[in-house]
Amino acid sequence: MVLRWLVAASAAVVAVLMVLFAYVIVAVRVPAPFVLLTHVVSDYGLYLIPLGLVGFALSLIAFGRKGRPGVRWVASASGLVCLLGVVAAGFPLAAAWGTAVRQEASLSLGEYLSGDTNTAAPVESPGTVYNTVDGQDLKLDVKLPEGAPVRPRPAVVWVHGGGWRNGDRGEAPQWHKWLIDKGYAVFAIDYRMVPPARWRQSPADVKCAVGWVKQQAATYGVDPDRVLLAGGSAGGNLALMGAYADDRVPPSCAVADTSVNAVAAFYPVPDLAEAWRDTGLPERMRTFLADYTGGTPDQVPDRYRAASPATYVRPNLPPTLLMHGDRDHVAPYRGSAELAERLRRVGVENRLLTVPYGEHIYDFTWTGWGTQISRQVFDRFLADHFPAP
Template sequence: MYNLRIAARSRMLRTGLGIFALVCSATAFLLSVWIVVPAPTYRLWQVAVGASEWSLWLGVLGLAGAGLSVAAFARGSRGPALVAFGLGLSATVFAAVPLTQTRPVARAHNVRLSLRQYLGGLRAQPAAASSQTATFATVEGQSLLLDVFLPTAQAAARPAVIVVHGGSWSGGDKTDFPQWDRWLADQGFVVFDIQYRLAPQPNWRSATADVKCAIGWVKRNAAQFGVDAGRIALLGRSAGGHLALLAAYTPREPALPPSCEAPDTGVQAVVSLYGPADLVWGYYNPANPDVIDGPGTLRRFLGGDPRTAAEAFAIASPINHVNADTPPTLLLHGGRDQLVGQRHAELLSERLQTADVPHQTIFFPYAQHGFDYNFYGWGSQVTKPVLLRFLRQHVAQR
């Protein structure tokens, strides 16, 4: 009887170990596979962003599943252990893709990737920059707000960065990436994170006008915040990247006036993270229609398609406004972007090159749209020093 009980416990342990190994491996696999496989739905694209930016943890889970499967196999578990080993090993390989594909990019830009930083803020957090909220315009009864992040160190005539949020031109809000705002302020920049009108659509003119209005407001109030009005950069993500480029490239475009009194809306530099640049090309070449209806988004934003709203598509495409006076431009884009294909950045980079505009274009082969959401992820670790060098070269110095 005693031996029977021992045998039963051994079977239970073997079965439990095999099942636990299978659960670990399957979970890691089902999450990490979206790092390399195009998502069939918007929700799974969100999973892909998280999996790509926190892939190290999935690799650890996959390795744990594979290790447990070996132990289960040694105890006599066959089927579940073999499946768990295969899934765990595959998950580990998928999870390694972001790091292995970022390392060459980091080396090319003299950036040292940090495991300590990746592990979740073991390094010092950005200083607690003081912030305040102000109304920079009231347009058609709608108050437009901005958040101001001031450096902790006092100085006169500091450079400024105006941040434009994303959200398909119909969603999102100011300060949706607060860690980046605080970090920029910690580097000595006064940061203004702004709103713009999201409705009613089409809002391509009004959204651009509000960005230009914010530039004018910052210049009028430069003395109050210790800003040098001649050292301002725009930075935008996704739809905000598009608006930042468009506003920076068209300071004197009569078809795109500011929504408030702003005689001077010129800036000294612009940064676009995964923003669309050629809207006609984007309409006919959506990145992943299963994730987002790109053509539908553009129709709502511009009031039609490239045939019925040709003028809007032409005026609202930043690529059409590149010339010798275009400000220095930094483009950062993910190679696996499923909302805005990296071809946008490639096309704009080619146009900037032709016009002899100072610019830098960086592609992260593994990265999804929104790769900088993880402030300590591999893509962000490269982005921070590259962005800082660019801003210091074109805005911080006189």
């Protein structure tokens, strides 16, 4: 009888977990305390189905034929909850499948189960200095495809995220490798980070890096007239700033040309003031924003506008790819949706990939449904607007 109670208790524990995950799945706006669960749903949601089935199997074992009424009641309630949880866990799967169909992308179960990640330890390479400013050497890593190029390669300048205060150029190594395998030269850059407030300096460093790559094009066998900016989170904000900002944001070094042919941003922050108001993690995001700008939107509104890519939307901007999870608690999804609409209104070619149930940094799980779809959408964007030889 003790064993049956233990089995029933185990089924009940699984049932409680399934209730929590089901709440996260069906809730319109998930409170901050449940963010960890939204990451699980975003990156590993498929595993909730076998978890619920295990809970249901445990409840059947505990129910038995001769179990005590209390045990049988716990077992039956747990079994029902686990089955309902399995149904709820099917929603993200169905949403991913529907998005894949609409985007003409394929999903691989085998790849999903492999569990590969898109993270790396802090970079240890000495790097190449592209600018020295304020007594600080700003570095980048040059990552080139194997073999001598038949003709100059297109270049991708990759900007790391981290809330403008953390991270380094080693971030997102799988994206770097993916681009290199397709024939792109990748220049993964560092930039000045807070403290102090860097709302002016960080985008200036990104522009400097683009100009440096163009100046050094012959050295690395790249085409100076074919440069794309890319990055995620704060790096997405800075990639868009590097592509959009006009002469009000000059480069931090003496370079002549900082223009790019296209820009790709993962879960960016297009409008800093809107992110302050709409973020699902206000304590965390507002700290990032205040440190980056030196104040709140009420205290330094001009800085929030100057550091927002949305401020610079106008005709003839580079083609833009935006990829954003609709459950992002850090950088609000609405920011990308509104930016895409603004770009459309002024005739700028753009594409917005909405990743269903996607949390912030969803692509750090390299084999997840959202990342699988993103790779194929990104590949199509590159083929249309920035093809490699």
